Amino acid sequence: MSTSAAPFAPSSLARSAPVPPWARRAAAAALWASAPSALWRFAVVLGVPLGLAESEYDAMLIPGWGYLVVPLLSAGQEALAFLTLGLVRPWGEVWPRWIPGLRGRRVPVPAAVVPAALGALCCTVYGVLFTWTTLHSDMEITRWGEWLMNACYVPLVAWGPLLAAVTVHYYRRRTRG
DSSP: OOOOOOOOOOOGGGOOSOOOHHHHHHHHHHHHHHHHHHHHHHHHHHTOOOSBOHHHHHHTTTTTTHHHHHHHHHHHHHHHHHGGGGGTSGGGTBOOTTSTTTTTSBOOHHHHHHHHHHHHHHHHHHHHHHHHHHHTOOOOBOHHHHHHHHHHHTTHHHHHHHHHHHHHHHHHHHHOO
């Protein structure tokens, strides 16, 4: 007597319309738009010389709690950015099999769209305000360090709008009759 279960395969009914290439590229771009600032913060924690004065490290609580908070902020940012890919991948439509009680069921559209829309709004506001503040701050930083920091943080402005575009596409694709 065999007790092996059939391999997990989402039903064909759980599949939505195919994802166009522009949506896949926009989701990937959202992930990549958040990466430079996270890498810059990791470099700060690792002690890479970035042209910052000691007072700037003190403001980031480095040395001290900043060694914990700054990498956690970067890891959390990248984890949230990674979730954008779920809007264009099958795991964003059907719960993965490792989630007990939900495995193989369709992800309700509001369960993905509401957090993604709120995230798009927050990312847009954060990106614009943080970039504007960074560009207009009186930081103690060398000229090349300021250029590098700006180059790493300016892409954050694109994260929110890219996430918004992919979210709208996900909603339309999943709710089409």
